[in-house]
Amino acid sequence: MGCSFSGLNALYDAVNGAGDVWINETRFKIVRQLGEGGFAYVFLVKEVPTDNSSASAGGGLAKKVKDPSHLSDDGTYAMKKVLIQNSEQLELVREEIRVSSLFSHPNLLPLLDHAIIAVKPSQEGSWKHEAYLLFPVHLDGTLLDNANTMKAKKELFSTTDVLHIFRQLCAGLKHMHSLDPPYAHNDVKPGNVLITHRKGQPPLAILMDFGSARPARRRIQSRSEALQLQEWASEHCSAPFRAPELWDCPSNADIDERTDIWSLGCTLYAIM
Numbered sequence: 001m002g003c004s005f006s007g008l009n010a011l012y013d014a015v016n017g018a019g020d021v022w023i024n025e026t027r028f029k030i031v032r033q034l035g036e037g038g039f040a041y042v043f044l045v046k047e048v049p050t051d052n053s054s055a056s057a058g059g060g061l062a063k064k065v066k067d068p069s070h071l072s073d074d075g076t077y078a079m080k081k082v083l084i085q086n087s088e089q090l091e092l093v094r095e096e097i098r099v100s101s102l103f104s105h106p107n108l109l110p111l112l113d114h115a116i117i118a119v120k121p122s123q124e125g126s127w128k129h130e131a132y133l134l135f136p137v138h139l140d141g142t143l144l145d146n147a148n149t150m151k152a153k154k155e156l157f158s159t160t161d162v163l164h165i166f167r168q169l170c171a172g173l174k175h176m177h178s179l180d181p182p183y184a185h186n187d188v189k190p191g192n193v194l195i196t197h198r199k200g201q202p203p204l205a206i207l208m209d210f211g212s213a214r215p216a217r218r219r220i221q222s223r224s225e226a227l228q229l230q231e232w233a234s235e236h237c238s239a240p241f242r243a244p245e246l247w248d249c250p251s252n253a254d255i256d257e258r259t260d261i262w263s264l265g266c267t268l269y270a271i272m
Helices: 008-016 059-063 087-100 143-152 159-177 223-236 258-271
Strands: 020-023 026-037 040-047 076-084 113-118 129-135 193-198 201-207 218-220 253-255
Touching (some): 159 258
Antiparallel strands (some): 040 076, 113 129
């Protein structure tokens, strides 16, 4: 799946004060900001239906999204906007898009659409491109958000809910690890798990953020390669959930998807 370049986003940003955004042929209205981090911002957006489509039918997205269950009944979605400053960041975003497009599993957040556009540098920033990634929205927050809220109330997840969440994360990772070649998420943690509460059912858990996902299996044959891996892990793998072999990598080692299993165990411990 390639990246689309278009001047329409920049045009609508200028005219509407960033109130409307086009992702390829589909127009969205920004409702509110949901979060931010680094050079990325996440917004709640609502699809603006055209004359020949409706938000309830998925509008322009209905033509692109393979799984109708990913379409929103009310036309709302989560949009990640990334400000790209240099060619290295551009390649990282392209890789995130490519990797996200590999997965198709109910416990992995699907990428519904995306676009990368060239923009003119402004006084407020020096970025040269902007990326827009569209996902289903889950407004109940992350597993970390829910755990912190419950902790403030001196509450805990029930054992049943913990096991259901854990089982779903295992299923999502199994899908990633079963690809050819296998992929590791590399940053499994409560903050990267979306939770949706369902009446009369256990919570739905969905693993997100594949910016650190890479082919899982890597042969380390020198001290230089070991140090390079450690440096990469320090930037992409959250410290409290990082596997020991990514902290102190041997000079002769086979690194594989078991690094995710360590992080998964830490995540389980964190919500118990």
